[in-house]
Amino acid sequence: MKQKGSHAVMSERKNVYLFYKQTEELEEKVQKIRKLGRKYDFSLVDDPKDANIIASFGGDGTFLQALQKTQFREDALYIGINDGDFGFYTDFTTEDTDRLELAMQSDMVEVLRYPILEVTIDGSKSFHCINELSLRSNIIKTFVIDVFVDDLYFETFRGDGLLVSTPTGSTAYNKSLGGAIVDPKLPSMQLTEMASVNNNQFRTLGSPLVLGKERELKLRIVQDGNDHPIIGVDNEAMGVRNSREISVKVSDRVIKTLRMKDNLFYHKLKRSFL
Incomplete structure (x- = not known):
C-alpha cells in the first residue's frame, strides 16, 4: 500500500500532546x-484526547507508558524522543533538535x-500491548499452564512462566529468553518459555x-496454588486476581509511529547488539 508523503502527514496533524x-x-x-x-505552527493540547500527535520524552519505557496512558490511539501519530541515545521506539533525541526540525519540514521521515x-x-x-505479555507465578513454585492454539490443545507447560511478544517486542525480554528476533513488518506473535x-x-x-496474525493463543492456568499470577503488560504489572484463562491475538489495530528513513530496524539491531 502506498503511504502518504511524510510532509503531508505532518502538515495534517498540528495538535500535539507531550x-x-x-x-x-x-x-x-x-x-x-x-x-x-x-515555528512550524504546531499547537500543544492539555488532553491527549484532543491530540493527533502524541510525543513522549524519555526512553523506550516512557514511550510504552505513553501508549498505555493514552489507550493506544489508532488515529494518532506517536513520536518517541529519547533523552539520550536512540532506542527501538525513539528515533529522535533531545540533544539533536536539527534532526527534529528536519522531520517537521522534509520527506526524510516515514x-x-x-x-x-x-x-x-x-x-x-x-x-493492548506493543511489546509483550508475560505470565509468571507469584509464589516460589512452578507454574502449570495448558496451551491452546485456535482452541486446539497444544501442550501443558510447567515452569516459571510464559511470554508472548510482538515483533517489536522480540528484541526485549523475548531475546533474553532465547526467542527469535522478528521483522516488525510481519504481523505475528511469539510464544517463549x-x-x-x-x-x-x-x-x-x-x-x-x-x-x-489469524491465530488465537489461549493460556489456561491450572489452579494448584497459583491463584494470583503476575501478569505483565509491556513494562507494567496488571492488578488482576484469580485469573483462569488469557486469550492473546494480533490486534486489527496498529500503532503509527514516525521514524527517520536513515534509521531502519536493522540499523537499530546493529546499534544495539552488534
Whole structure:
C-alpha cells in the first residue's frame, strides 16, 4: 500500500500532546523543542484526547507508558524522543533538535505501522500491548499452564512462566529468553518459555513458537496454588486476581509511529547488539 508523503502527514496533524516526567533538566530541553514546534505552527493540547500527535520524552519505557496512558490511539501519530541515545521506539533525541526540525519540514521521515497484541482475561477484561505479555507465578513454585492454539490443545507447560511478544517486542525480554528476533513488518506473535520443566510427566515444545496474525493463543492456568499470577503488560504489572484463562491475538489495530528513513530496524539491531 502506498503511504502518504511524510510532509503531508505532518502538515495534517498540528495538535500535539507531550508525555514526560517533569524534571528541571528535562523541562529545559522540552521548552526548546516546544519553541521549535511553534515555528512550524504546531499547537500543544492539555488532553491527549484532543491530540493527533502524541510525543513522549524519555526512553523506550516512557514511550510504552505513553501508549498505555493514552489507550493506544489508532488515529494518532506517536513520536518517541529519547533523552539520550536512540532506542527501538525513539528515533529522535533531545540533544539533536536539527534532526527534529528536519522531520517537521522534509520527506526524510516515514510512518511505520506496528502490530500490537489484544489480550483478554477470562473473556471480559481486554487491553493492548506493543511489546509483550508475560505470565509468571507469584509464589516460589512452578507454574502449570495448558496451551491452546485456535482452541486446539497444544501442550501443558510447567515452569516459571510464559511470554508472548510482538515483533517489536522480540528484541526485549523475548531475546533474553532465547526467542527469535522478528521483522516488525510481519504481523505475528511469539510464544517463549521461561525455564520450562521437561521430564516423563511434562513435555513442551522447548523452543519459541511464532504464530501468524489469524491465530488465537489461549493460556489456561491450572489452579494448584497459583491463584494470583503476575501478569505483565509491556513494562507494567496488571492488578488482576484469580485469573483462569488469557486469550492473546494480533490486534486489527496498529500503532503509527514516525521514524527517520536513515534509521531502519536493522540499523537499530546493529546499534544495539552488534
